[in-house]
Amino acid sequence: MATAAMGGGFVNVMKSVHHMLTSNGVGVLGKAVCASSSRYFHFYSVSLQSRGRGGGGGLQLFCCSRGGSGGCGDYSDGNTNGYLKLRDEELMKQCEMNTFKSSGPGGQHRNKRESAVRLKHLPTGIVAQAVEDRSQHMNRASALARLRTLIALKVRNPVHLHTYSPPLELLEILPPKSTIRGSDSRPQIGPNNPKFVLGMQALLDLIFAVEGSVSDAAKVLGMSTGALSRLILSDDSLRMAVNELRASKGMKPLK
Amino acid sequence: MIALNQLRHERLMELRVSGLCCGVYAKFMRPGSHFCPNSKSGSSISSSSVEVKPKIPLYLRPPSFSASLSELKKWHRWAKNLASSVGSSFVRLDNGPDSTLLRRELNWLLQDLLELQHHPVILSLLESDSNENVDTSVALKAPLEELYCAWRQRIEERRPFQYVVGCQHWRDLVLSVQEGVLIPRPETEMIIDIVERVALKTTPKLVHGLWADLGTGSGAIAIATARALATHAHAHAHAHGRVIATDLSPVAVAVAAFNVQRYGLQDMVEVRKGSWFEPLKDIQGKLAGVVSNPPYIASGDIPGLQAEVGQHEPKLALDGGITGTNDLLHLIDGAASMLKPGGFFAFETNGDKQCEFLLNYIENDKSGSFCNVHPVSDFDGIQRFVLGFRQRMV
Numbered sequence: 148m149a150t151a152a153m154g155g156g157f158v159n160v161m162k163s164v165h166h167m168l169t170s171n172g173v174g175v176l177g178k179a180v181c182a183s184s185s186r187y188f189h190f191y192s193v194s195l196q197s198r199g200r201g202g203g204g205g206l207q208l209f210c211c212s213r214g215g216s217g218g219c220g221d222y223s224d225g226n227t228n229g230y231l232k233l234r235d236e237e238l239m240k241q242c243e244m245n246t247f248k249s250s251g252p253g254g255q256h257r258n259k260r261e262s263a264v265r266l267k268h269l270p271t272g273i274v275a276q277a278v279e280d281r282s283q284h285m286n287r288a289s290a291l292a293r294l295r296t297l298i299a300l301k302v303r304n305p306v307h308l309h310t311y312s313p314p315l316e317l318l319e320i321l322p323p324k325s326t327i328r329g330s331d332s333r334p335q336i337g338p339n340n341p342k343f344v345l346g347m348q349a350l351l352d353l354i355f356a357v358e359g360s361v362s363d364a365a366k367v368l369g370m371s372t373g374a375l376s377r378l379i380l381s382d383d384s385l386r387m388a389v390n391e392l393r394a395s396k397g398m399k400p401l402k
Numbered sequence: 403m404i405a406l407n408q409l410r411h412e413r414l415m416e417l418r419v420s421g422l423c424c425g426v427y428a429k430f431m432r433p434g435s436h437f438c439p440n441s442k443s444g445s446s447i448s449s450s451s452v453e454v455k456p457k458i459p460l461y462l463r464p465p466s467f468s469a470s471l472s473e474l475k476k477w478h479r480w481a482k483n484l485a486s487s488v489g490s491s492f493v494r495l496d497n498g499p500d501s502t503l504l505r506r507e508l509n510w511l512l513q514d515l516l517e518l519q520h521h522p523v524i525l526s527l528l529e530s531d532s533n534e535n536v537d538t539s540v541a542l543k544a545p546l547e548e549l550y551c552a553w554r555q556r557i558e559e560r561r562p563f564q565y566v567v568g569c570q571h572w573r574d575l576v577l578s579v580q581e582g583v584l585i586p587r588p589e590t591e592m593i594i595d596i597v598e599r600v601a602l603k604t605t606p607k608l609v610h611g612l613w614a615d616l617g618t619g620s621g622a623i624a625i626a627t628a629r630a631l632a633t634h635a636h637a638h639a640h641a642h643g644r645v646i647a648t649d650l651s652p653v654a655v656a657v658a659a660f661n662v663q664r665y666g667l668q669d670m671v672e673v674r675k676g677s678w679f680e681p682l683k684d685i686q687g688k689l690a691g692v693v694s695n696p697p698y699i700a701s702g703d704i705p706g707l708q709a710e711v712g713q714h715e716p717k718l719a720l721d722g723g724i725t726g727t728n729d730l731l732h733l734i735d736g737a738a739s740m741l742k743p744g745g746f747f748a749f750e751t752n753g754d755k756q757c758e759f760l761l762n763y764i765e766n767d768k769s770g771s772f773c774n775v776h777p778v779s780d781f782d783g784i785q786r787f788v789l790g791f792r793q794r795m796v
């Protein structure tokens with residue numbers, strides 16, 4: 148995990164910027180409250196001070212663990228619902244950030260265009276990257292937005308159907324006329340709104356709970372099957388996730 | 403509230419007056435530029451010229467030219483082939499760009515050349531093999547002949563892409579750049595994270611203080627710092643501070659002032675011409691923060707730099723003397739007297755060894771001047787920045 152050859156350059160592994168800024172050496176660096184569970188994450192930093200430039204340079208490696216149990220990879224936790232509710236900064240703290248490193252001293256020495264960013268979300272192992280933006284900062288933002296979509300698509304929360312009532316973020320992506328929204332007259336949130344992923348995750352949770360049946364999910368939500376299908380088809384990644392599930396259950400894809 | 407505003411206003415006036423002798427205010431300006439100048443004419447700007455006219459970057463120009471889709475397609479195919487022909491020869495030569503990077507730059511060039519709303523459609527038409535729509539006229543921000551010339555300069559003369567299009571994307575900013583001004587680097591983006599997370603969050607008082615960005619170049623650090631000050635002031639509901647940006651280069655001063663105006667920050671960022679702290683004599687010991695990315699390359703390393711840097715960027719922006727530390731040492735010395743007690747500094751360095759050298763210098767030669775001094779690594783794990791606070795009086 149330290150360094151890996153990639154695209155001709157090197158990839159250095161380190162935890163998010165925030166940690167680099169608060170870190171200096173080895174040990175517990177700080178605490179951050181995880182908004183969803185109000186539990187503490189402790190951050191450890193291991194700075195390997197070897198400075199062999201050829202091998203990708205000084206390496207800093209950060210990992211986090213919960214509740215002082217120590218060590219990396221201790222992420223088994225039933226309640227995964229919280230990731231998407233974290234602010235960017237907080238989600239970033241759970242990520243390992245790789246940048247594409249070309250050999251050499253960087254900084255003023257280089258006219259550097261390779262500002263690609265790759266984020267690995269440690270609790271889930273989900274990886275998102277961005278290369279096409281023109282600044283490091285924007286690539287980081289794009290990668291983070293992409294990560295949110297991937298979390299929504301891949302991380303499932305259990306749904307208890309008999310006590311189910313749809314969460315607010317799901318209501319917000321439903322058409323305003325849906326009976327279940329009642330007198331709520333706020334405009335519908337579409338796929339281009341960053342908040343859409345939250346609703347998308349909740350919708351997928353429900354669709355997984357009813358094993359891919361759009362009509363069952365529509366019934367729970369009090370809307371017509373047609374209206375729910377239209378919603379699913381309005382976003383490519385949502386449509387693909389639903390169809391993948393349906394294929395695994397031997398159902399026809401939505402078109 | 404009124405009193406507060408008035409106070410702030412008076413302070414602003416005071417600063418203005420004190421800055422008059424060398425202050426430059428954005429008052430702009432006709433497009434003074436051609437997209438494809440005779441090669442290297444840009445670097446011949448005489449340093450005695452009183453007023454440098456900043457060039458208007460490609461993306462800001464009106465789409466007053468046009469070409470048929472087939473003509474544009476022909477140029478695009480030619481440019482792609484030229485990029486591909488480079489292979490990895492520049493990488494071997496001086497660690498320059500490979501053809502993958504050059505083709506990505508070509509896409510960015512199209513982004514700036516075309517009108518935003520047409521860009522995706524035209525891009526897909528350019529990539530398609532079909533001969534439909536070839537007679538469609540496409541609006542461009544530069545004439546086609548200049549595009550041939552510009553791309554040839556990019557590849558054959560290794561003119562930096564950012565000078566070709568006249569801008570650099572840096573953090574969430576798009577900054578104008580031109581020959582004579584250093585192109586801000588991705589590494590430097592982190593100085594702003596440092597300012598926000600180490601200084602502003604821990605010491606909110608610094609938010610409404612007076613900051614300086616020394617050797618501002620395009621104004622990148624000054625503008626982003628000002629925006630950070632404004633955001634944090636807003637969050638704490640009090641008045642925001644100001645930034646004074648200095649540079650010795652008249653081109654840098656003009657370009658920085660242009661960028662400041664583009665972001666509507668004339669009230670927050672003042673650009674002064676002069677050497678390091680010299681234009682700040684009126685505010686000695688009053689600064690809440692000093693940030694800088696001064697020249698730090700050792701003179702002997704300049705000839706070996708990749709062509710885009712060594713042959714096109716200003717030496718004044720790169721050369722830090724025999725060991726590269728001339729300016730950094732000067733800045734550390736200056737910070738000890740220019741900062742107010744508790745004031746913050748952050749400097750970019752050549753990394754690792756140079757950074758350690760400076761830390762030792764602060765510890766041994768400046769003992770008692772600073773506290774909480776430490777290095778911070780950049781995205782590539784190189785110890786790149788040194789930062790700290792001026793010691794409070796006891």
Ligand SMILES: C[S@@+](CC[C@H](N)C(=O)[O-])C[C@H]1O[C@@H](n2cnc3c(N)ncnc32)[C@H](O)[C@@H]1O
Pocket residue numbers: 255584585586587590616617618619620621622623648649650651654676677678694695696697698718719720
């Ligand atoms: C490495 S560049 C940094 C530019 C900009 N701050 C950035 O990060 O993109 C160094 C800058 O210092 C300026 N400079 C060099 N010597 C100077 C001096 N004696 N006083 C003020 N500025 C100076 C150069 O003109 C150049 O703009």
